[in-house]
Amino acid sequence: MAIKEVSEEKVREIARRWGGREGFLVEMLQDVQTEYRYIPEAAIRTLSKEVGVPVGQIYHLATFFKRFSLKPRGEHVVSVCTGTACHVKGAPRVLDACARELGIGVGETTRDGKFTLEEVRCLGCCGLAAVVTVNDDIHGHVTTSKVPRLLKRYKGTEKASHGEADDQ
Amino acid sequence: MPYRLHMMVCAGTGCVSNRSLELRDALSAELARRGLDKEIEIVTTGCNGFCGVGPILLVQPDGIFYQKVQVKDVPLLVEEHLVKGRPVKSLMFTPPEAKEPVPRMRDIPFFGKQMLVALRNRGMIDPEKIEDYIARGGYQALAKALTTMTPKQIIEEIKASGLRGRGGGGFPTGIKWETCVHAHSEDGVRYLVCNADEGDPGAFMDRSIIEGDPHSVIEGMVIGAYAIGAHQGYIYVRHEYPLALKRFMIALDQAREYGLLGKDILGTGFDFDIEVHRGAGAFVCGESTALMASIEGRVGEPRAKYIHTVEVGLYNKPTVLNNVETFANVPVIIERGAKWFASIGTEHSKGTKVFSLAGRVKNTGLVEVPMGLSLRELIFDIGGGIADNGKFKAVQTGGPSGGFLPEDLLDLPVDYEKLYEAGSMMGSGGVVVMDHTSCMVDVARFFVDFLQSESCGKCTPCREGIKAMHGILSRICDGKGSEADLATLEELCSVVADTSLCALGGSAPNPVLTSLRYFRSEYEAHLQGKCPAGVCRALITFRINDKCTGCHLCFKACPTSAVLGEPKQMHSIIQGKCIKCGACYDVCKFEAVTKE
Amino acid sequence: MAKLTISELQKLREKLAQERQTREGNARGQIIIHMGTCGIAAGARKVLTALLEAMDKQNVRDVIVSTSGCAGMCSKEPMATVQLPQQAPVKYISLNEEKIVRILNEHLLQGNVVKEFALAVGSERMG
Numbered sequence: 001m002a003i004k005e006v007s008e009e010k011v012r013e014i015a016r017r018w019g020g021r022e023g024f025l026v027e028m029l030q031d032v033q034t035e036y037r038y039i040p041e042a043a044i045r046t047l048s049k050e051v052g053v054p055v056g057q058i059y060h061l062a063t064f065f066k067r068f069s070l071k072p073r074g075e076h077v078v079s080v081c082t083g084t085a086c087h088v089k090g091a092p093r094v095l096d097a098c099a100r101e102l103g104i105g106v107g108e109t110t111r112d113g114k115f116t117l118e119e120v121r122c123l124g125c126c127g128l129a130a131v132v133t134v135n136d137d138i139h140g141h142v143t144t145s146k147v148p149r150l151l152k153r154y155k156g157t158e159k160a161s162h163g164e165a166d167d168q
Numbered sequence: 169m170p171y172r173l174h175m176m177v178c179a180g181t182g183c184v185s186n187r188s189l190e191l192r193d194a195l196s197a198e199l200a201r202r203g204l205d206k207e208i209e210i211v212t213t214g215c216n217g218f219c220g221v222g223p224i225l226l227v228q229p230d231g232i233f234y235q236k237v238q239v240k241d242v243p244l245l246v247e248e249h250l251v252k253g254r255p256v257k258s259l260m261f262t263p264p265e266a267k268e269p270v271p272r273m274r275d276i277p278f279f280g281k282q283m284l285v286a287l288r289n290r291g292m293i294d295p296e297k298i299e300d301y302i303a304r305g306g307y308q309a310l311a312k313a314l315t316t317m318t319p320k321q322i323i324e325e326i327k328a329s330g331l332r333g334r335g336g337g338g339f340p341t342g343i344k345w346e347t348c349v350h351a352h353s354e355d356g357v358r359y360l361v362c363n364a365d366e367g368d369p370g371a372f373m374d375r376s377i378i379e380g381d382p383h384s385v386i387e388g389m390v391i392g393a394y395a396i397g398a399h400q401g402y403i404y405v406r407h408e409y410p411l412a413l414k415r416f417m418i419a420l421d422q423a424r425e426y427g428l429l430g431k432d433i434l435g436t437g438f439d440f441d442i443e444v445h446r447g448a449g450a451f452v453c454g455e456s457t458a459l460m461a462s463i464e465g466r467v468g469e470p471r472a473k474y475i476h477t478v479e480v481g482l483y484n485k486p487t488v489l490n491n492v493e494t495f496a497n498v499p500v501i502i503e504r505g506a507k508w509f510a511s512i513g514t515e516h517s518k519g520t521k522v523f524s525l526a527g528r529v530k531n532t533g534l535v536e537v538p539m540g541l542s543l544r545e546l547i548f549d550i551g552g553g554i555a556d557n558g559k560f561k562a563v564q565t566g567g568p569s570g571g572f573l574p575e576d577l578l579d580l581p582v583d584y585e586k587l588y589e590a591g592s593m594m595g596s597g598g599v600v601v602m603d604h605t606s607c608m609v610d611v612a613r614f615f616v617d618f619l620q621s622e623s624c625g626k627c628t629p630c631r632e633g634i635k636a637m638h639g640i641l642s643r644i645c646d647g648k649g650s651e652a653d654l655a656t657l658e659e660l661c662s663v664v665a666d667t668s669l670c671a672l673g674g675s676a677p678n679p680v681l682t683s684l685r686y687f688r689s690e691y692e693a694h695l696q697g698k699c700p701a702g703v704c705r706a707l708i709t710f711r712i713n714d715k716c717t718g719c720h721l722c723f724k725a726c727p728t729s730a731v732l733g734e735p736k737q738m739h740s741i742i743q744g745k746c747i748k749c750g751a752c753y754d755v756c757k758f759e760a761v762t763k764e
Numbered sequence: 765m766a767k768l769t770i771s772e773l774q775k776l777r778e779k780l781a782q783e784r785q786t787r788e789g790n791a792r793g794q795i796i797i798h799m800g801t802c803g804i805a806a807g808a809r810k811v812l813t814a815l816l817e818a819m820d821k822q823n824v825r826d827v828i829v830s831t832s833g834c835a836g837m838c839s840k841e842p843m844a845t846v847q848l849p850q851q852a853p854v855k856y857i858s859l860n861e862e863k864i865v866r867i868l869n870e871h872l873l874q875g876n877v878v879k880e881f882a883l884a885v886g887s888e889r890m891g
Contacts, residue, residue, distance in 0.1 A: 022465035026448050030407065057466070064467045064624075066449030067407055083369030084564060084600045085526035087614050093750055100727050100749075121451065121618060123408055124372030126526030126600075127182050127219025127533045136410065138185030144751050145725055170820055172829035174787040207816055207829075211787070229789040229828045251799055253832030292787065302773070303780035311770050427767025435769040 006042040010035065015050035022051055025061055029068055038072045066121075074109045074116035076154045078102070081131040083122030089129040090143065095119065097147040098132070114155070171209035173250065176291055178224040180215025180379050181411050182533075187239070188223035194239045198246045208250060211300075214380020214415075216291040217534035218278055221261060226273055226291060233273035234259040264530045264552040278531045281550050283512070285520045286334075286373075286496040287536045289381045295415050298422040301383040307428055309499035313391045314436045317502075322395040323349065326498065328506035330518030335363055335454075335491030336569065336595040337671075338517075338584040341498075344478055344488055348396045351479040351486035359482045360393045361489040362403040362442075363459060364412070367451040368567025369618065371598035373522040374492035376534050378405070378412040381496070382419035386442065388495030390429065391502060393440040396488055401442040404459050407449065417444065451568075451622035455670050456481070456489045458624065469626045470670035491596070493522055513539035517583035525551045527600040528558055544578040547601055558603030562687065566595030568615045568622075569675035571682030572608060591682040593675070607703035608687040609694055613641035615679040623672060630673030633664035637680060644694045646706040654691060658684065702763040705748040709764055712739050712752075716760035722752035785825040792826045793848040793872050798841065800834025806841035807860065814861035818868055827872050840883065846871050855883040 014031045018024035025047070032043045039062045048055045062068045080086075080095040095117075099105055102115050109116040125131050128140025132147075134154055142150065177183075177192045192210060199205040216224050221235035232255045237245070241259060248254045260269035263277055270276050284290060293300035301307070313322055327342030348358060362385060366374040378385060389401050405413050420442060423429035431439050450468050452458045458468035460482045481487025497519060501509045510518050517539040523546065526532050530552035537546065543563055547553070554560050562572040565582075571592035573580065580586050584594050602611065616638045625631045640657050643649045661677030668674045684691060693700050699707040712722070718736040725731075730746040733739030739760075741752070753761045768776065785791070797803075797812045815829060837843065840857035846867060847853040854877050856867055863881050870876045 023463060024445075025465035026462060027446060030446055030448060051465075053465070060467050061448075061465075064450060065447075068448060082614075082618075084567070084598070084611075084614070085370050085532075087369075088527045088600065088602055088606050088611065090750075096747075096749055097727070097751070120408065120449075121367070121622070122369035122371075123181075124366065124375040124524075125182050125185065125219065126370055126372060126524055126598075127222075128185060129526060129532075131185075138181065140182070140185050143754060144749065145755055170783065170786065170816070170825055172786065172816060174784075176787075207812075209787075229786045229791060230830065231789050251831055253796060253799065253830050299776075299780050300784070302777050303784045305777065305781075307773060308777065311773055315770055425767075427769075432767075434773065435767070 004036050006040045008046050011043045011046040012050055015047055020051055022053055029062055033068055038069045075114050076134055077116045079118045079120040079133045081123050082119045085126035085129040086131055091130045093144050094130050094142050097144040101147055101151050171207060173208040174228040175210045176213045176226040176228060177210060178216045179212045180376060182219030183222035183224055186222040190239055191223050191237055194242045198242050204250060211294050213291045214295045215376040220532035231272045233261060235261045278550055282536050283520050283538050284536050285500050286493050286522055295380050295382055296418050298383060306383050307387055309502040310387050310390055311434060313394060313502050314434055314438060319395045325506045329501045329509040331497055334493035338594060341494055345396050348478040348486045348488045353486050357485045358396050358398045359485055359487040360389060360398040360401040361487055362389055362495055363489055363491045364403055364405040365447045365454045365459060367454045368596050368598050370526050370600045371567055371596040372524045373534060373597050375409045375412050377492050377496050378416050382416045384496040385492055386419055386423050388498035390440055391498050394438055399439050402445060402463055403442055404445045404447055406447045452624045452672050455672060469624045472669055514583045516585055521597055523597045523599045525599050528555050528603040529601040530555050539583045540581040542579050542581055554603050561604055561606060562602045564600040566593040567598045568619050569593060569678055570595045571678040572686060574686040591685060605701055607699050607701035608683045608690045609644055610703045612679050612683040613645055616641055619676045627669035629664050629667040633660055634676050636660055645704045647697045649695050710741055710746055711762050712741055712760055713762055715758045717758055721755045722761060725751040725755045782825045786828055791828045794828040796830045796832045796845040798834060798843040799831040802834060802838040803841040808842040810861055811842045811859050811864045815864045815868060818865045856881045857883045
């Protein structure tokens with residue numbers, strides 16, 4: 001999937017959506033991240049002008065919070081929950097299995113831009129540990145042997161429907 | 169026509185991920201097809217807490233509890249239970265150790281032992297309908313507070329109830345409110361903030377409360393605002409909780425529409441509104457000063473708290489910050505009185521506490537119990553004991569700031585003081601159970617790894633100290649540790665605890681110190697090159713023994729082709745190629761793959 | 765929705781709570797309509813609908829209406845069982861739309877068994 005070109009107008013609209021208020025900078029960055037799947041430099045400059053704060057402050061926010069990425073992320077973001085409950089139910093091995101299956105390391109994106117692999121600190125679904133989310137779909141009770149089939153559903157071009165074959 | 173039956177479909181995050189919404193749609197289609205939709209109502213509820221057996225379905229007024237209900241079960245369920253009145257046994261829950269399924273929710277030990285205060289509307293209301301909340305007495309406490317009580321009386325009531333902060337600190341809520349009122353504010357502006365940045369891994373009570381009963385939090389916040397004289401409130405919610413966020417936004421709109429929020433609340437002239445801020449993935453933002461900085465649009469770095477935020481907080485105004493569960497308790501206290509609330513719990517810890525039970529326990533989920541219940545009752549009676557016939561090793565409470573407790577402390581009554589004395593803490597209420605398959609050194613390293621990456625880096629002891637602790641723990645896990653490392657580790661712990669700027673660093677050593685205190689033998693085994701639990705990769709070897717039937721499953725599962733063998737013949741592992749991922753161990757059905 | 769005042773909130777609460785009373789599982793009594801194949805064939809469905817409609821019209825919200833399978837006396841269907849707290853269940857036979865409304869009014873709401881339609885007091889023993 002091609003990376004969207006950054007439109008100054010779009011970013012300005014995002015700033016206006018939040019009243020151009022400094023207190024909503026994190027919200028604006030959330031929307032930029034959702035729109036472009038990363039925080040483009042141009043967007044940081046536009047927000048800086050719109051809100052009237054230094055570029056450095058926005059850059060600081062964009063690098064401080066885990067949700068934001070300065071590099072484009074993949075079409076599908078695979079997040080392996082590494083909270084405590086998932087950890088004791090084998091999350092580190094599930095993470096390794098995902099890395100092997102996708103051929104990338106944690107925090108990396110596949111060359112075709114399809115997948116990004118991430119760790120996430122507890123999604124609060126500890127009853128379902130170990131948990132992996134792909135985009136907004138939550139998959140519970142994941143084990144190493146279920147990983148290939150789980151990811152396969154997102155490899156096609158069609159949007160994988162949620163939970164086709166999660167065996168519990 | 170009134171509905172004769174109500175099908176309460178759980179739509180908490182756990183059940184949704186188990187496809188409960190598809191189940192709801194299938195049920196609704198089946199009811200319509202059979203012309204039952206006018207007499208049977210489907211209610212989409214919040215989390216029921218028994219997440220491990222979702223999707224969950226409760227049929228009222230019968231009180232029949234169904235679990236793991238799939239779309240394919242719908243026709244049978246409708247035909248048998250709804251038409252013929254014969255509850256379907258095969259979909260009921262059978263507690264561990266029991267032979268027969270238990271039909272009624274209240275008879276299931278997991279539910280029967282609980283006492284619901286903060287979760288009073290759990291599973292009984294549709295969180296997206298304010299009418300459901302009002303029907304169960306919602307906003308009555310607000311009406312009572314606004315019309316019959318002065319702000320001072322409310323604060324006295326909360327003080328007398330003994331309510332303490334449920335986010336972890338355990339600070340008395342009434343005293344916090346009172347201090348805020350007495351703090352000087354030039355223009356009289358005060359703020360009220362709800363902390364819903366539930367970052368502790370293994371804790372999900374706040375998510376569950378917002379998803380299941382958002383109005384209870386809003387009502388608590390409005391009462392709090394009236395008590396301290398605030399007109400603007402904020403809630404800071406993790407972005408990892410999209411469903412909670414969505415339901416809270418819906419609830420805010422409904423409350424405004426009904427005149428329960430905004431200008432002139434309930435016609436009493438009191439104004440208060442709530443603004444929502446999303447967190448963006450930083451554990452440290454659960455710390456009060458970091459959270460407030462983040463709401464102001466700055467990076468979430470804590471500051472030193474010589475002056476507390478109740479005096480100088482958000483935008484330098486006196487600010488009350490309480491967590492979700494604390495606010496959810498407030499309306500009940502106002503309605504039923506401080507005396508009633510104070511009659512529950514222990515001497516210094518009043519009321520109930522919501523715990524999330526997770527890890528290697530049979531019944532995972534969310535439970536609310538009176539303070540003072542023992543860990544044993546929590547884990548074995550409600551939690552049903554250890555999963556897969558494992559042996560209990562440790563229970564971790566309080567998240568990364570808490571500690572591990574061993575088997576001989578299982579009879580400890582759970583309250584703020586008792587947990588603290590044992591080296592752990594209440595925290596937000598995460599309870600993660602570990603069995604013989606968990607390595608305590610590895611889990612201690614896990615927490616330190618978590619805190620290392622979540623440290624904001626502002627102060628040196630936390631930034632560098634935790635990193636150094638992580639280095640030592642990793643060395644031990646790799647089998648390269650020495651006796652001297654343990655001493656250095658203990659020394660580092662005390663320095664980091666004493667000199668860090670905020671509670672993240674201040675409590676970071678707890679997991680390490682408690683694991684050293686109660687499970688020192690495991691550290692010593694690692695120094696000898698052994699990981700007793702078989703977790704630390706550098707110290708384990710996978711082998712195949714003569715129980716191997718040649719089923720070939722491990723051969724197929726091995727990602728590095730380290731397994732050798734023809735089908736129906738005994739297999740073996742090439743150690744040089746083995747990456748110790750454990751895939752062979754997981755798939756083997758004959759206990760032929762061993763870990764040592 | 766107009767903004768509420770205190771007294772409107774009270775009224776709204778009472779109305780909403782009444783509508784949802786059966787959801788809470790507390791009720792003055794329970795009536796079971798037997799809906800086995802023969803019961804449905806004999807008109808149990810109509811009886812059930814008539815009961816629900818009557819309850820709606822009279823604003824009765826605290827009676828649990830359940831259905832169950834065949835009561836075992838196919839010749840006497842449609843049948844119903846009324847159960848009040850601390851009382852033996854009563855079985856009614858050969859019901860129709862009018863009879864069920866009388867059972868609602870006389871037995872469930874006033875506590876007087878409608879002897880003309882009653883088969884017997886008590887149920888089979890279990891086990």
